[in-house]
Amino acid sequence: xxxxxxxxxxxxxxxxxxxxxxxxxxxxxxxxxxxxxxxxxxxxxxxxxxxxxxxxxxxxxxxxxxxxxxxxxxxxxxxxxxxxxxxxxxxxxxxxxxxxxxxxxxxxxxxxxxxxxxxxxxxxxxxxxxxxxxxxxxxxxxxxxxxxxxxxxxxxxxxxxxxxxxxxxxxxxxxxxxxxxxxxxxxxxxxxxxxxxxxxxxxxxxxxxxxxxxxxxxxxxxxxxxxxxxxxxxxxxxxxxxxxxxxxxxxxxxxxxxxxxxxxxxxxx
Numbered sequence: 001x002x003x004x005x006x007x008x009x010x011x012x013x014x015x016x017x018x019x020x021x022x023x024x025x026x027x028x029x030x031x032x033x034x035x036x037x038x039x040x041x042x043x044x045x046x047x048x049x050x051x052x053x054x055x056x057x058x059x060x061x062x063x064x065x066x067x068x069x070x071x072x073x074x075x076x077x078x079x080x081x082x083x084x085x086x087x088x089x090x091x092x093x094x095x096x097x098x099x100x101x102x103x104x105x106x107x108x109x110x111x112x113x114x115x116x117x118x119x120x121x122x123x124x125x126x127x128x129x130x131x132x133x134x135x136x137x138x139x140x141x142x143x144x145x146x147x148x149x150x151x152x153x154x155x156x157x158x159x160x161x162x163x164x165x166x167x168x169x170x171x172x173x174x175x176x177x178x179x180x181x182x183x184x185x186x187x188x189x190x191x192x193x194x195x196x197x198x199x200x201x202x203x204x205x206x207x208x209x210x211x212x213x214x215x216x217x218x219x220x221x222x223x224x225x226x227x228x229x230x231x232x233x234x235x236x237x238x239x240x241x242x243x244x245x246x247x248x249x250x251x252x253x254x255x256x257x258x259x260x261x262x263x264x265x266x267x268x269x
Contacts, residue, residue: 008073
């Protein structure tokens with residue numbers, strides 16, 4: 001099933017902006033891996049509410065330029081309000097037709113690649129808009145890694161009991177099926193016109209103040225798709241039980257959510 005973008009809202013966009021510190025820090029590490037420097041032109045694909053684009057704009061300075069695109073209008077609206085001087089547009093990774101060939105030094109995709117429907121087409125578009133020697137940096141989920149970690153443990157424990165058992169449609173979340181395995185990810189890059197420079201499996205750990213915040217982050221980062229894995233009448237109780245399950249894991253640090261992801265850097269030869 002294709003991920004639906006129609007469930008997003010201003011409430012979800014604002015919640016994501018408030019709760020996405022860990023993804024922001026991950027994006028900053030990606031920017032460091034890309035060695036983004038003064039004067040460069042950077043395209044942030046899947047820019048969300050613009051936090052990473054704002055950080056990158058500080059690195060490229062007045063001589064550089066940053067453009068952010070995202071398919072979610074509410075998040076683009078928040079991004080425009082945050083960062084004057086940065087161009088933000090509604091757009092998708094699979095269609096970068098608004099940009100000319102070789103117009104960027106760097107393309108970033110932070111925590112977005114697993115949501116993209118046609119990944120091969122997106123990589124082809126990135127190749128086109130990068131200059132020769134330009135870099136692509138991606139952080140993403142891998143399908144085999146999304147099945148382990150805190151979120152998978154909590155979701156599995158709650159969904160396997162009544163009234164959710166046998167009424168769960170995991171394909172409705174889409175990321176469960178659209179995220180490639182690490183091997184498939186490598187195959188995608190190698191088959192693209194880009195050259196794979198380096199790839200890492202990375203650990204992730206985010207801390208929330210409460211179980212409710214943990215669920216709010218999952219809802220907002222999936223732009224409203226999370227609870228649609230069960231019928232509508234079960235969603236309020238699922239939200240409550242997930243929050244309770246995360247809250248039970250709370251310690252002195254808060255609700256710690258561990259997992260794994262993938263980071264890669266590729267170059268246009």
